[in-house]
Amino acid sequence: MNGLHRTAVFFGGVRAASGDEEKLAEEIGRSLAQAGYELLHGGYNGLMEAAARGAASEGAQVTAVTLADKHDEWGAFNPYATASVHLPDLGTRLNHYLDHADLVVAVGGGIGTLHELTAAAYYATTIRPVPMILAGPTALRLLAFLREEKWLYETPTRPLGFLRTAETACAFRDHLTTLHHTSIGGA
Template structure:
């Protein structure tokens, strides 16, 4: 768990969670909850789609630690897509998918992506593009399917590193412990840089 100095260093930071409505397994759903809890414990608020499945699990975890949980959706789709999960604190309604993705990414201090359908794939690839062309944003691929997708993208050279487009912003976390360790490493690095400033 992050200490007080790390929480102060992260105050006001935002994590974006991308994950599907149909978890691949109970383990994936538990992992999403643990990720939400770890993010909140490290001082992040959470942006997510607002609906069920992995999004709800991450929101439940973040909410259990007192984090602000915001649903980002499309105008007019809230009635069609159903009610937000009960852990959502507030919501933002945007006119189209482009505005929705831009809102997520412009507010992100880090992104966590897990498995899902084509919508999650769209969100993840937009985040990868954003992090290589607009500004570096930390992206964690968690669980089992998202890291496999990353491997495929690298093997097929859809995603590759160049001197002008480094991929140091990418990390994988197959377990809750691995994710917490990577967050703790960020806490340690940021706390050290604040202490040395």
């Protein structure tokens, strides 16, 4: 993680699986801001908006990252986005997220969130071991499935030490504390 500011990328869908999941996303956003992270997210509603609301409540910069030709179709950004980036295609969008990420957080969502999450896991195993935290029951069920079906497994050349899970907001904050102390100790 860099010393000037840290950037967390939040992947979450436009629909929460439950009110509890939406509250978790908001707490995650708040915790990220309190730990000094800026937030990059898709910019729209649902879990993205909940995380942005939490981050904005603590004064963090919240950047919406979208596709230039889809913004009108997908609608206005949530009211917590303080900046936006409009990119030409999905590959450029994913690269923007991952190249700027000091931390990736995934909660739940649809096929778009699944795409982002698997791209982030691939990036972390092949390009740069960006820490990832999967949080909440939807993301944890997906992770269990990916491991059980051997879509995601550890090898000597593809270690999974970057990956953490958090069932609760408290567990998420504990991971942030550990990451913060690791980055200070490693600097």
